[in-house]
Amino acid sequence: MPDNKILIVEDDETLQSALKYNLTKEGYMVLTASDGLQALDITRREKPDLLILDLMLPKIDGLEVCRILRKEMIVPILMLTARADEIDKIIGLEVGADDYMTKPFSMRELTARVRAMLRRTHMIQESAEQEGSGIQANVRSGNLAIDPARHLVTVEGRLVNLNPKEFDLLFFLVRNKSQVFNRDTLLAKVWDYDYAGDTRTVDVHMRWLREKIEINPEMPAHLITVRGVGYKFEE
Numbered sequence: 001m002p003d004n005k006i007l008i009v010e011d012d013e014t015l016q017s018a019l020k021y022n023l024t025k026e027g028y029m030v031l032t033a034s035d036g037l038q039a040l041d042i043t044r045r046e047k048p049d050l051l052i053l054d055l056m057l058p059k060i061d062g063l064e065v066c067r068i069l070r071k072e073m074i075v076p077i078l079m080l081t082a083r084a085d086e087i088d089k090i091i092g093l094e095v096g097a098d099d100y101m102t103k104p105f106s107m108r109e110l111t112a113r114v115r116a117m118l119r120r121t122h123m124i125q126e127s128a129e130q131e132g133s134g135i136q137a138n139v140r141s142g143n144l145a146i147d148p149a150r151h152l153v154t155v156e157g158r159l160v161n162l163n164p165k166e167f168d169l170l171f172f173l174v175r176n177k178s179q180v181f182n183r184d185t186l187l188a189k190v191w192d193y194d195y196a197g198d199t200r201t202v203d204v205h206m207r208w209l210r211e212k213i214e215i216n217p218e219m220p221a222h223l224i225t226v227r228g229v230g231y232k233f234e235e
Contacts, residue, residue: 004118007031007048009039009065010080011057015103019052022107023114036060043069050118052110053097055081063095070096074151076117076164078110098165099191099201116191120168141174142235144213144222153213160212165190169205170213173223173233182230206231 006023010016011034020030031046033039035058043051051069055062066077079097099113139146143156151167153160162170168190173181181189183199191201206225210217224232 003029004050005029005031005046005048006050006052006114007033007039007042007046008052009033009036009057009062010052010054011035012054018107019110022111026111026114028114034058036062036065039065040068043075044072047073048075049121050076050078050114052078052080052114055079066095066097070161070163074162074164074167076121078113078117080105096163098163117164120190121164139171139174141177141233142222144174146171146174155213162209162212166205166209166212169202170209170233173231177233177235180226180229180232186230202231 006028008016008019008023008030010019010032013034016032016034020032023030031042031048033042037059039051039053039057040060042048053062053065057065060068062079066079069075069077077097077099079100080103081100082103098117101110101113139148145154146152147154148171151162151164153162153167153170169186172186172190183202186202187199206223207217210220210223214220214222222233222235224234226232
């Protein structure tokens with residue numbers, strides 16, 4: 001996907017250089033930052049298509065950068081962590097990261113994930129453009145309305161702020177309402193690659209979605225768990 005702009009936020013100069021070299025070789029326009037403050041400044045100014053964000057950064061750590069950016073804009077975020085602790089991964093996802101990778105990792109896997117994340121973003125945009133030229137651009141289901149062209153979701157007219165992967169997951173389930181999908185299928189359909197992590201990623205995103213669109217997240221009316229199988233959307 002030529003001309004996609006990627007910001008690498010990494011304070012390890014060796015790793016930053018390696019990431020920049022490999023992503024540039026793939027045809028991406030690559031920007032770099034070495035601390036959290038630089039990351040915020042460059043992201044606001046340059047509006048990159050994707051962030052590769054290290055967890056441990058000087059000045060402001062990656063979690064806080066993620067929290068701040070999620071309040072300001074929609075941009076896919078791939079978080080990097082040097083710690084394999086489950087809590088780091090889950091917290092990273094809960095503050096708004098779309099995916100995570102634990103160091104050390106292969107450059108082949110990283111570039112595959114970057115391609116997949118950008119491909120999903122482009123697919124949503126293209127789908128919205130095609131639908132926008134037809135009879136109905138928005139998708140409605142009960143009190144929920146999804147505007148794919150602008151990546152907007154409203155519940156009873158109230159705007160809901162979703163990160164890109166939350167949007168993709170909700171959009172997929174709504175378009176396939178009443179169908180039950182297991183976690184592995186959702187990873188393949190929504191994350192769009194052979195996911196190397198565990199399926200709790202789906203559970204984290206589902207829990208966060210429920211908190212944002214359900215009246216009572218503890219007793220969801222729309223995002224339903226089918227015990228022993230997976231999830232489905234009901235009006």
